Amino acid sequence: MTLRIRVVSALVTVASVSVLVAVAPAASAASCGITTAADGSVGPITCKGGSANMAVRNKLRKQSPRVMALGKKASLTQVKTAVCGDMTRAKAGNATVNGAVQWQTAYYGWATSYTSWFTKTIVEGAGCAG
8 A cells, every 4th residue: 555655646746747847938037027118018028137027928918919929939930920910910019029029039049130130120120011
């Protein structure tokens, strides 16, 4: 009977560790509060040390749903499509969508070229029309 309890206990421990590993974020995350600017954008996007600020996550999901729906392996093409979709269909502004791209970059470890593309094309360039 004691052996049976030990085996069941070991299985529960293994299952618990498996669940923890399965839901762990790709990069570090933290919570350092939330502030809302006059244009509706939220911040800070990252906390001290560069971790994604979990306090702004839900607000970003509502404001920039397409960008925030992308996962760890999103390609630049997918990011471009999501950015322009959020800006045209969700009527999200530059600051909000840029915040979503930055948040995803901090959380998932996206290439920094995604944020560089946003600055060059959306902020300084022709935007989604170009």
